[in-house]
Structure formats: structure tokens, C-alpha cells
Amino acid sequence: MTDLIINEPRPDDLVLSQAKQSGLATQMKQGLDAPICLTWELTYACNLQCVHCLSSSGRRDPDELTTAECEALIDELARMQVFYINVGGGEPTIRNDFWHLLRYAVDHGVGVKFSTNGSRIDAQVAAELAAMDYVDVQISIDGADADTNDRIRGEGSYATAITAMEHLAEAGFGEFKISVVMTRHNIEQVETFKAMADRYGAQLRLTRFRPSGRGADSWHELHPTDPQQRALYYWLLDHPEVLTGDSFFHLSALGEALPGLNMCGAGRVVCLIDPVGDVYACPFVLHDEFRAGSVRDTGGFAHVWQESERFAELREPQSAGACASCGHFDACQGGCMAAKFFTGIPLDGPDPECVLGHGEPLVQAATERPQGSDHSFRTSVQLTSKPRSAG
Amino acid sequence: MSTETVGSSSPAEQTVTPFDPERRYHLHPRVALRPEPFGALAYHYENRRLNFLRAPELVALVESLDQHPSVSAAFAASGIDPRRWGSFRRALTALVASDFLVAA
Numbered sequence: 001m002t003d004l005i006i007n008e009p010r011p012d013d014l015v016l017s018q019a020k021q022s023g024l025a026t027q028m029k030q031g032l033d034a035p036i037c038l039t040w041e042l043t044y045a046c047n048l049q050c051v052h053c054l055s056s057s058g059r060r061d062p063d064e065l066t067t068a069e070c071e072a073l074i075d076e077l078a079r080m081q082v083f084y085i086n087v088g089g090g091e092p093t094i095r096n097d098f099w100h101l102l103r104y105a106v107d108h109g110v111g112v113k114f115s116t117n118g119s120r121i122d123a124q125v126a127a128e129l130a131a132m133d134y135v136d137v138q139i140s141i142d143g144a145d146a147d148t149n150d151r152i153r154g155e156g157s158y159a160t161a162i163t164a165m166e167h168l169a170e171a172g173f174g175e176f177k178i179s180v181v182m183t184r185h186n187i188e189q190v191e192t193f194k195a196m197a198d199r200y201g202a203q204l205r206l207t208r209f210r211p212s213g214r215g216a217d218s219w220h221e222l223h224p225t226d227p228q229q230r231a232l233y234y235w236l237l238d239h240p241e242v243l244t245g246d247s248f249f250h251l252s253a254l255g256e257a258l259p260g261l262n263m264c265g266a267g268r269v270v271c272l273i274d275p276v277g278d279v280y281a282c283p284f285v286l287h288d289e290f291r292a293g294s295v296r297d298t299g300g301f302a303h304v305w306q307e308s309e310r311f312a313e314l315r316e317p318q319s320a321g322a323c324a325s326c327g328h329f330d331a332c333q334g335g336c337m338a339a340k341f342f343t344g345i346p347l348d349g350p351d352p353e354c355v356l357g358h359g360e361p362l363v364q365a366a367t368e369r370p371q372g373s374d375h376s377f378r379t380s381v382q383l384t385s386k387p388r389s390a391g
Numbered sequence: 392m393s394t395e396t397v398g399s400s401s402p403a404e405q406t407v408t409p410f411d412p413e414r415r416y417h418l419h420p421r422v423a424l425r426p427e428p429f430g431a432l433a434y435h436y437e438n439r440r441l442n443f444l445r446a447p448e449l450v451a452l453v454e455s456l457d458q459h460p461s462v463s464a465a466f467a468a469s470g471i472d473p474r475r476w477g478s479f480r481r482a483l484t485a486l487v488a489s490d491f492l493v494a495a
Binding site for chain 1: 423425426427428429432434436439441
């Protein structure tokens with residue numbers, strides 16, 4: 001009999017290495033009574049317009065959950081014993097009731113890690129956060145210098161993020177997280193990001209760039225090259241303390257498995273609630289195809305998680321499809337569902353960044369690529385389509 | 392904000408008393424159990440660790456510990472086949488080491 005106890009130190013980051021070794025992963029594929037890793041995007045409003053935004057955020061959706069609806073959802077998550085949630089957006093701190101909801105969640109036994117661009121983390125806010133239990137802060141930054149970062153996240157955003165980190169460090173917050181999406185231009189800066197995290201007493205978190213949201217357009221130019229992702233794989237093996245949200249499991253086909261569950265958790269241990277209350281299989285598939293229901297439906301979130309047909313399908317054994325004959329399927333599990341979907345590859349096909357090169361020809365051959373929901377600022381959409389002036 | 396690794400020799404770990412089956416134990420007051428098909432998820436709000444209790448009998452045993460003067464007495468009353476006690480004892484040892492179970 002396998003071990004009766006599996007102890008995991010970082011439930012928020014879905015690093016479930018021992019679970020994988022024990023065969024618990026197989027049980028988890030059939031789903032749990034409640035998610036372990038739930039992301040709640042609080043608003044589509046954002047003061048930035050990052051080119052890779054997975055939720056195409058910008059404008060607030062007029063139908064976003066009200067404060068009372070958010071409180072009711074937190075009550076329900078507490079009843080379901082979802083111990084910990086990841087809150088994002090958009091920029092979640094833009095909501096006027098953000099700080100109220102943060103306290104409400106924590107007071108009801110639902111710990112919160114929230115992702116922010118740092119624009120609202122001044123000295124006073126940092127001090128208040130440092131005084132709270134069960135709150136983690138994750139600052140997003142996508143370049144180790146202003147030039148690299150601001151090309152992705154917008155002018156001034158590097159300075160904003162660094163200032164927020166300084167405030168958190170000065171307030172004695174402790175180990176906050178620095179989150180970086182790996183692109184072609186920043187992936188060779190990993191050592192500098194690590195030094196940045198060490199400087200502020202923070203934990204570094206590197207995640208995979210998925211072609212979701214506005215990332216569907218920018219991915220083709222910005223995703224890491226194959227030599228770059230191979231170098232990252234070996235760097236991650238050497239740095240098991242760096243968090244990854246289990247997002248690079250497609251690289252495990254290169255040999256030794258990276259720390260983590262190494263499976264797609266979508267609809268099984270992971271899900272996303274969007275600002276209007278729609279429930280999706282994971283944060284990277286904001287598309288009708290993966291919408292399981294709404295927290296506003298009869299029965300609320302629990303009913304969606306436990307009864308939705310879409311999630312039931314995802315919890316059935318998945319076909320290896322085109323990858324069945326590949327000797328590495330057990331290691332990479334065919335890769336990321338979202339990455340395949342938004343590059344026009346069938347869900348039982350190879351990952352677009354398959355390390356054996358099976359994905360690239362399919363990306364090139366794809367005739368149709370699905371589009372997700374879009375809350376980008378209309379003005380900026382017009383700007384990009386404006387003819388360039390000669391001067 | 393930090394997490395510690397079970398089995399490490401960090402100073403924080405040295406204060407943990409070793410598992411003693413002749414003592415009474417109970418769940419740490421900041422630990423919550425969530426029933427799951429395989430048994431239960433246990434979450435510790437202070438050290439923020441997650442434990443997977445991978446047998447319904449283990450969940451029942453853990454929940455019954457504070458009703459018995461010792462772990463041995465809890466085993467005797469549990470109805471669990473004595474041939475399986477070894478693996479259950481190892482599970483309890485791990486729960487004590489990660490501070491999910493504390494001596495009364």
C-alpha cells in the first residue's frame with residue numbers, strides 16, 4: 001500500500017510532487033469535491049494593457065459581481081472548505097471593495113494570494129498587508145530591467161512594480177512573490193530575477209506564457225525559442241525553490257520530471273471564476289468551449305464544480321491521440337490544453353511547444369484559431385489598427 | 392509567510408515532540424479537514440501546509456484520537472485490522488511531525 005499521508009508545503013502553487021510519486025495524481029484526475037487551486041479574477045478593469053494579458057483585460061464589465069454577490073461567493077467557498085484562493089484580474093485592487101473583500105475572505109477562513117501590478121501598494125497599504133494573516137501578495141513583472149518589462153506591460157510599469165516591492169520589504173511583509181511570465185526577451189534574465197527576489201526577501205515564481213487572451217496575438221512573436229525553453233528546464237531542475245505553478249510540465253519530456261504534479265489540472269483540481277461569475281476549467285481558457293456554468297446559476301459554484309458536464313468530461317481519462325506512439329507521453333501528458341486550443345491544435349494533439357518538435361508544424365498549419373472574450377480598451381484596439389504615419 | 396520542510400533539521404522543527412502512542416493527541420486547533428473521495432484534505436492555517444489523508448479509516452481514526460486516553464487505545468477501538476496498524480502509525484507520525492496533530 002502506498003503512503004497514507006501526503007504532505008505538501010505549497011498548496012497555493014500546486015506543487016504536489018509527492019502526490020505524483022504516490023499515485024494520488026490518478027485519483028486527482030477524477031476530480032475532488034472542491035478545487036485545491038481556485039483563481040478568481042475580480043475585475044476586467046486594469047490600468048495596464050499588457051500585450052500578453054490572459055484575460056484581455058482593460059475595461060470593467062458592467063455585469064461584474066456586486067459586493068454582496070462576492071461576499072456570498074466567499075461564504076460558499078468557506079462552506080466548501082476552499083482553504084486558499086488566488087485573486088487576480090484585471091488589476092483586482094482597482095475595485096473599490098477590494099480591501100473589504102480581502103478582509104472578508106480572510107475572516108471567513110479563506111486565505112488569499114492576490115496578483116497585482118503594484119500600483120496601489122504604497123507604504124501604508126504595505127504596512128496593513130504585513131499586519132494581516134493568510135494574505136500573500138504577488139507582484140507581476142516581466143523584465144529584469146525597465147526596457148524589457150515596459151515593452152510588455154507598458155511605460156512606467158517596471159518602476160511601479162519595483163516601488164511596490166520596496167514598500168513590502170520595508171513594511172516587513174515577509175516572503176511575497178514575484179511573478180514573471182517567461183518570454184523570448186526575459187527568459188535569459190532568470191538569474192537577475194532570482195537576485196531581485198533574494199534582494200527583497202521574496203519568492204520567485206516563473207510561469208509559462210500561454211497564447212490566451214491578448215497573448216493569442218503576441219504569443220507567436222514572444223514565446224521562448226526551443227533552445228531557450230531547454231535552458232530553462234535545466235535551470236529549473238537546479239532551482240527547485242523557484243515556484244512555477246506547475247506550468248512547465250511539457251518540458252518534463254526532456255528527461256527528469258520537474259517538481260510538481262505534471263498533469264493538466266483543469267477542471268480537476270483547478271478552476272477559474274471570472275469577474276461576471278462564469279466558471280472556466282482553468283485561468284487560461286476564458287472561452288465558451290471551457291465554460292462550465294456560472295456562480296449565479298441555481299446551486300451556485302458548488303453545483304458547477306460538482307455537476308457540470310464540461311468538468312465531468314475533463315475528469316474522464318483523456319486520449320493520448322496523436323501523442324500515443326510517443327515514448328514521452330507519460331512525462332509530458334501531451335502538454336497544456338489551453339496552449340493547444342488557442343494555437344488551433346486539436347486537444348489530443350501535441351503541445352505547440354513540444355520539445356520533440358511535434359507541435360510547431362501544426363501551429364504553422366492551423367487555419368483557425370479560437371478567440372476568447374475581450375475587454376481590451378477600444379481606444380488601444382483602434383490605435384493598433386491605425387495606419388502608421390511615414391514620419 | 393514561510394513554509395518549512397518536513398524532516399528538515401531547522402530550529403523550528405526541533406521543538407516538535409516525537410510521536411508517543413501512549414499519549415492522547417488531538418487535531419491542531421488551526422487544522423481543518425475536508426472530506427474527499429479518497430479520505431480527506433487537511434489544511435493547516437498556521438504553517439499553510441496541505442496533507443492528503445488517503446484512507447477514510449485514517450480520517451475516522453484521527454477524528455477519534457481526542458476521545459481516547461492514548462493512541463494505542465484509539466487503535467484498539469478503531470476496528471482497523473491490526474495488520475495495517477504499521478502504516479497508520481507512520482501516517483500519524485507524519486501528522487505529528489508537521490504539527491497537524493498535537494499531544495493533549
